[in-house]
């Protein structure tokens with residue numbers, strides 16, 4: 001089932017400012033589509049409009065190329081998995097999974113077959129007689145998932161379904177969910193504020209902020225070609241460095257001491273932001289007198305994160321592979337970047353992707 005959003009707008013009753021403006025997207029059949037963005041940006045609102053739980057203010061929603069704005073939720077033939085699993089505490093796992101099918105008065109044999117298969121898919125066959133209170137968080141999550149699967153709707157909407165799980169279980173469930181989606185050929189729309197979740201699971205990611213879609217792209221696309229400063233800052237840990245600079249005489253002047261080389265021709269006298277991912281910063285650490293002083297070092301196991309101050313002004317985060325022996329107070333030499341982005345300081349859009357050396361003014 002494909003889904004199309006055309007210029008969707010949502011205003012809640014009693015408010016003049018829209019929560020969402022002009023949201024358009026095409027979600028292909030069998031696609032895992034993630035909606036990401038900070039708290040309050042309207043992710044759940046968008047999902048609820050697609051589900052039919054709240055009305056669309058304007059714009060059109062197409063399900064399989066048919067306008068679906070006015071269809072009741074049950075007519076949309078989709079299933080939903082929420083952050084709170086919404087399981088019935090007094091029903092067994094089996095009956096929880098069977099609930100929707102029973103409510104629709106499906107034949108008994110068919111219900112048994114579908115529920116059994118759904119429970120097997122999520123590895124819960126041995127737990128079918130238990131009550132939700134006797135399950136772990138991850139198992140409860142899988143019951144909710146089995147219920148969505150048993151409905152055999154081809155579209156599954158998920159709102160932060162893994163947010164109540166501990167880090168280890170989350171990582172495991174991400175893989176299981178992705179596998180299930182592939183195996184069953186589901187079209188999944190997945191809401192999360194977690195960039196890692198979006199990056200690891202999705203075929204395409206929609207980044208929402210400030211009532212608008214910032215970018216729709218593949219996970220690599222949003223990382224390698226962020227359309228603006230917000231997207232660049234949202235993806236990647238630790239966060240991208242953003243350094244103010246002005247374009248003068250064919251070079252980006254960071255301050256009176258430093259200049260970043262660029263081969264882009266920019267507007268003379270205009271302000272830009274240099275965006276450098278921490279792992280793209282080139283440094284020399286075995287120097288007596290470098291251009292930056294280390295303020296903090298975090299050993300991350302396989303990597304070392306160094307926070308340093310360039311010329312007592314600009315803070316720069318650097319990530320180095322392996323365990324590197326660098327200490328606070330020490331000087332390092334920041335040499336430039338293997339790759340960096342240039343953003344326009346006014347509208348914060350991406351102007352170009354560069355590589356260059358940081359040289360003395």
Ligand SMILES: Nc1ncnc2c1ncn2[C@@H]1O[C@H](COP(=O)(O)OP(=O)(O)OP(=O)(O)O)[C@@H](O)[C@H]1O
Nearest residue numbers: 012013019037038039040041042043044045046193
């Ligand atoms: N029923 C409602 N009436 C009025 N405003 C609402 C209603 N529901 C949500 N909002 C507002 O709409 C905005 C978007 O909310 P929404 O729940 O869609 O955000 P979200 O991106 O899912 O956030 P989170 O990640 O925190 O769950 C918020 O400012 C919220 O306060």
